[in-house]
Amino acid sequence: MTRKRREALAAYAFLAPDTIGLLLFVAIPMVLAFGVAFFKVDGFGNYQYVGLANYKLMAGDDQLWASLKVTATYVVAFVPIAFVVSFALAMLVRNHFKGIGWVRSAFFLPNVVSLVVVGLIWQFLLVDKQGALSKLLAPLGLGDVSFLGTPSLALGTYVVISVWFLMGYQMLVFLAGLKDVPKELEDAAEIDGAGPWQRFRYVIWPLLRPTSFFVVVNSTIGAVTGLQAFDLVFVLTKGGPARATSTVVLYIYEQAFTFNNMGYAAALTTVVVAILVVCTGLMFGFTRGGRFDED
Amino acid sequence: MTRIRIVPILAHVLAIIAVAPLLWILISALRPAEDVFSFGWPRHWTLSNLQYVLLKIPMPRFMLNSAIVSVTVTVIALFFHSMAAYALARLRFPGRGIIFSGIMSTLLVSLPVILVPLFLVAKQLGLLDSYAGLIVPSIFHAFGIFLLRQYYLNIPRELEEAADLDGCGYWRRYWSVILPLSRPVLASLSVLFFLANWNAFLWPLTITRNPDLRVIQLGVSGMQGQYASAWNLILAAAVIAAIPTVVVFVAGQRRLVDAMKTTGLK
DSSP, rough: OHHHHHHHHHHHHHHHHHHHHHHHIIIHHHHHHHHHHHHHEOOTOOOOOOOTTTHHHHHHHHHHHHHHHHHHHHHHHHHHHHHHHHHHHHHTTSOOOHHHHHHHHHHHHHSSOOHHHHHHHHHHHTTTTTTTHHHHHHGGTTTTTOTTSSSSHHHHHHHHHHHHHHHHHHHHHHHHHHHHHHHHHHHHHHHHHHOOHHHHHIIIIITTHHHHHHHHHHHHHHHHHHHTTTTHHHHHHTTSTTTTTTTTTHHHHIIIIIIOOHHHHHHHHHHHHHHHHHHHHHHHHHHGGGGGGGO | OOOHHHHHHHHHHHHHHHHHHHHHHHHHHHHHHHGGTTOSSSSSOOOOHHHHHHHHOHHHHHHHHHHHHHHHHHHHHHHHHHHHHHHHHHOTTTTHHHHHHHHHHGOOOHHHHHHHHHHHHHHTTOOOTTTHHHHHHHHHHHHHHHHHHHHHHSSSSHHHHHHHHTTOOOHHIIIIIHHTTTTHHHHHHHHHHHHHHTOOOOHHHHOOGGGGGGOHHHHHHHHHHHHHTHHHHHHHHHHHHHHHHHHHHHHHHHHHHHHHHTTTOO
């Protein structure tokens, strides 16, 4: 056997376990969703071909539209806020000072705790009137507000909690990006008389574009279909009050496992995938993949 | 000068605010039941909440299940991922580009997206309500492969060539040269994998019904329904679920940060 053949065979052997696993537990399920969407599946696992019926159902499904709206609202609020907060934190802890290690860890620590625990923590802090946060807010006249129990406030509260959870992670991503901004460029700009704002606007910001792109795409995907859009809602509000926090992934889960509508849930899955592909494509188009060559 | 001093102070204050919710539940979990909503510093400390949760609720069982799943997934995943990464980084073979992009494209798929069809596949394979069901599907994730591949690309060729001259096959080169060299990155990833699996909720919720297979996150979220407003107990369970993650984080912090920083950026 030639050396080349031996090398190729060895490579395939090394790759086999992960490739088979990824096929079986990621790729096939992904493709399968498109197939199952054409079936009605009952609780006993009997499949009945129904053509496009599942897709036709969607048009009249008010709860689906409500959950898509909830998800869109969540993304539109969460992504920019998380971006600004984590970027500000990164700028804050960018330069060395005493105790910086502890400060960076402190911002990251919420991300280490599970979303289940995060949900319980905030539920406890926000217990009507008695919770620590409710008491802290009382002097502002907000003591009687039920943040998780009022439909108009629940989603906003959920955004704040998500930001708290994710900001440390995104801060680290920004810090890594900032490391690649050459100090000499900033110094040169300063010598040329650029103030802090100008150095930020014309040196740091353009060079950070790939990082920013990654952060935006990542947090958008996370907000639409990440664990955050499920675990946190499941523990905090189960989609309530009055479905004000019912994200689309929570709705898919309910359809599949509460109502046993696996076929319909699969059809919903394919729609979410389509939306995600379009969103990512649009972002890619708008930002040219985060490249900064036109500057 | 004053500008420069404001930044550290602001940072410290914000850091305290950021961890305050975590500290607050820790303190509250150590208060007597009737004081759980007290606002000040506790007048009495008690371990009875933690004791109750550990002795009256199968919390140790939940923790054991989580430990079994997290450790097994971490070990097997690191082994498989490092093998795949080795091939992708250091070996030449037909289809390398396609296989690499295929593996990377699975990164776009998150669990909630494929939950329903994945459940159907797992059911077909007889993985429902079993340790295998908790473990096997959680092993496969392209993130680890990607990170290890980046690392392996930077290992000097000469090291492997020396082993080649000594007559080592590809397996020996991987096992005796590459693997020992990748200890730091494997350590980073093991922190990451352990945390992700210890914190897993959605998949265990979907794949298990049997109470004996309940993992810690399911156990803790179940407290919510069962002990609706016994907040002292719910908090005690939450603290127990969170402590291992905080300990692992503090111990493996530097490694974790290194791994995070490389995420999708290089």
